[in-house]
Amino acid sequence: MRRLYRYRCCVCSTAQTSNAGASACTCAPSARLEVECPKNGDGREVRSLFEGDSMWRYAPLFPADSRFSSPLKVGGTLLYDLGSHGGIQLFLKDESRNPSGSLKDRASELVLAVARENGLEHVVTASTGNAAASLACLAAAQKMRATIFVPASAPRAKLLQVMAFGADIVEVDGDYDLAFSRAADFAKGTGAFCRNTGSNPFTREGKKTVAFEIAEQFGWRAPDWIIVPVGDGNIVSGVAKGFAELRALGLIPRTAGIVAVQARSSNAISVGMRRARLDGDRVPQIVMVTPETRADSIAVGESKDFNAAVRALLANDGICVELEDDEILRATRDIASRHGVFLEPSAAATYSALQRLLSQGVMHGSEKVVLIGTGGGLKDPSACFEEQRS
Numbered sequence: 001m002r003r004l005y006r007y008r009c010c011v012c013s014t015a016q017t018s019n020a021g022a023s024a025c026t027c028a029p030s031a032r033l034e035v036e037c038p039k040n041g042d043g044r045e046v047r048s049l050f051e052g053d054s055m056w057r058y059a060p061l062f063p064a065d066s067r068f069s070s071p072l073k074v075g076g077t078l079l080y081d082l083g084s085h086g087g088i089q090l091f092l093k094d095e096s097r098n099p100s101g102s103l104k105d106r107a108s109e110l111v112l113a114v115a116r117e118n119g120l121e122h123v124v125t126a127s128t129g130n131a132a133a134s135l136a137c138l139a140a141a142q143k144m145r146a147t148i149f150v151p152a153s154a155p156r157a158k159l160l161q162v163m164a165f166g167a168d169i170v171e172v173d174g175d176y177d178l179a180f181s182r183a184a185d186f187a188k189g190t191g192a193f194c195r196n197t198g199s200n201p202f203t204r205e206g207k208k209t210v211a212f213e214i215a216e217q218f219g220w221r222a223p224d225w226i227i228v229p230v231g232d233g234n235i236v237s238g239v240a241k242g243f244a245e246l247r248a249l250g251l252i253p254r255t256a257g258i259v260a261v262q263a264r265s266s267n268a269i270s271v272g273m274r275r276a277r278l279d280g281d282r283v284p285q286i287v288m289v290t291p292e293t294r295a296d297s298i299a300v301g302e303s304k305d306f307n308a309a310v311r312a313l314l315a316n317d318g319i320c321v322e323l324e325d326d327e328i329l330r331a332t333r334d335i336a337s338r339h340g341v342f343l344e345p346s347a348a349a350t351y352s353a354l355q356r357l358l359s360q361g362v363m364h365g366s367e368k369v370v371l372i373g374t375g376g377g378l379k380d381p382s383a384c385f386e387e388q389r390s
Helices: 043-047 055-061 104-117 130-141 156-164 176-190 202-207 209-217 234-248 268-278 306-315 325-339 345-359 382-389
Strands: 006-009 031-036 079-085 088-094 122-126 145-151 168-172 225-229 257-263 319-323 368-373
Touching: 031 202, 031 306, 055 104, 055 209, 079 209, 088 209, 104 122, 104 130, 104 202, 122 130, 122 176, 130 145, 130 156, 145 156, 145 176, 156 168, 168 176, 202 209, 202 234, 209 234, 225 234, 225 345, 234 257, 234 306, 257 268, 257 306, 257 345, 268 306, 268 319, 319 325, 319 345, 325 345, 345 368
Parallel strands: 088 368, 122 145, 145 168, 225 257, 225 368, 257 319
Antiparallel strands: 006 031, 079 088
């Protein structure tokens, strides 16, 4: 039996028609939708239904049935206690333990389940690498066809994953934003289910599960801070949605403060936050930038989940940190050599942001801080060597 759900606009909050292909509201340019799942009973009743050790443990809070899950284990990743660090208690959520090596598997797993539940067999997405590898991996496990649009500059290691999983690759002579529009056009022309981040509201539904797991790993409490690498903004909006849903159910007493980490040249959401603060916490028009960063996973000119991400930060004591590439690349080596965890540049950026916030006195005392390690270092190993040569 199909799960019942409805959509609501992230900008005007208007309820929308329920169908798996919905992606935007007409109230404003790029006004993305959010899925609202009817929830029966109080938090204790819902929690009693949680079972298993993957992200499907939280199926009662999903807009898809677990019968349509893949045979691979997505989610249920480790939370490392990295000990005292500059006075705070530091933890790392290691998302490299997912099947394709990144947090993006949570989104792909949920999107593919929705597609299968609606009788769809062909999926498409645009990606600089991680979402491409993720969708290709899980589509192979689901025996579904995947078409991936990627910028020609995407890291070869990530494209090797896509090729190994047997997806159709379409290289675009341009940036991620051009690949995004090409994938959307392809979906319209072929009827394929489009996974594009932000555009497909079910990506957020998958990513919210990382917040569910962190809360449960903390004994049903949110940490004081969670630090997230940000490109499109979809992980930020997903994390915020996850904590908000748990709080609404009475499963946690409060949400976490969220830190959004961006490369200096790919700082659209950071700029949006500054403008929102100046304008009385009202989300501004979408900001466009020209990204030039080695951290490909957060290199985005137009953040596709801009409105939802800025709103999530405003609602959760949000802080934005902008980093230069040398800081990001150095952090890749630093967190590996100090803690034994090898992360790709965009994920390691959270560690560099932490150092800055500690030096500024933003985090202190016995606060619990979680870094989300969104992807493993073997996704882009040349970056570490690049930093050593510089």
